[in-house]
Amino acid sequence: MMPIVLISLVSLITIVFAVVLVPYNLKRKHIIRCARSATNEQLEAIYSNIECLGSVESTCAALARTNSRTGHDDEWKIPIPPYVETWGGRTIVLKGPEREVFEFSPEKADKAVLNGCVYRLVPVPRNLTKSGKPRNQFSPNKYVAENPALLNALGDVCAKYPAELLSVLFNPGIETFEFDSTFQARIGGSVSWVQxxxxxxxxxxxKRMVTIMQIPGGLMPGKSPDGMFYFFGCAKHQDEAKTVVQFT
Ligand SMILES: [Zn+2]
Known part of the structure; x- marks a missing residue:
C-alpha cells in the first residue's frame, strides 16, 4: 500500500511542477530578459509617460530599474527629488564600514546609484480620492489602465507581457512580475511595513518621526532580498534621522 501512496504523491508533485511552476518561471525569465535588454530611450519613454499621470503634484518618488551602471560597484547614493516634502534636495548615503544605516551627505548627487546600478527616480502619481484627499498610487498595474501610450511604450520592450514588465521595473528589490509594495524602493510618502x-x-x-525612504534589502550592499530598510526624520529637527530594519 505504502509504495502506491508514495508513487501517487511523487506523480502529483511532478504534475504540479510541470503545469504551474515551469510556465510561471519561463514567463518570469522572459520578462526579466526583456527588461535587461531595454535601451535607455525605451525605458525613458515608459518613465516619462508615468510622469504625466496623477491629478495633483507628486510628493513621493519610486526608484525604477535602468540598465546603466557607473562602473563602481560600491557606489551608493540617493538624491532626494525637490518635490519630496521637507527632505527635497538632500542626498542619502550609507554610514560607516557596516553600511547598514542611512545618513545625509553634504555632497550633492545627480542620480540615484545603488551598488553601482543607476535607478530612475519616478514621481509617484497622486490622485484625489472621492472625499477629496490626495493619495499616492503605488501599484503600477493601475498606471497601465489609465494610459494607452504607456502600454505602447511597454509593448516596445516586452510585447507579450507589457503590464507585468512594469511591475519588474518598479520592483527593483526582487525579480518578480507580481508587484509587491514591500519590494519597492520609495523616497517620501508612506512606508510599506514588512512587520x-x-x-x-x-x-x-x-514626536513620531516621518518617512524619508524605504529600501528593500536586495538593494543594500551584499544583502539578500530579505528585509526592508526604513529611514525616518523629524521635520522640526532635521539633523535627527533614524534607520529601522525589519525582516520577514
Ligand atoms: Zn524633533
Missing part, C-alpha cells in the same frame, strides 16, 4: 509599524520617535521633541 508591525515601528515608527521611531525624535530624541529631541519625542
Amino acid at each position: 508591525d509599524a515601528e515608527f521611531p520617535n525624535c530624541p529631541l521633541c519625542k
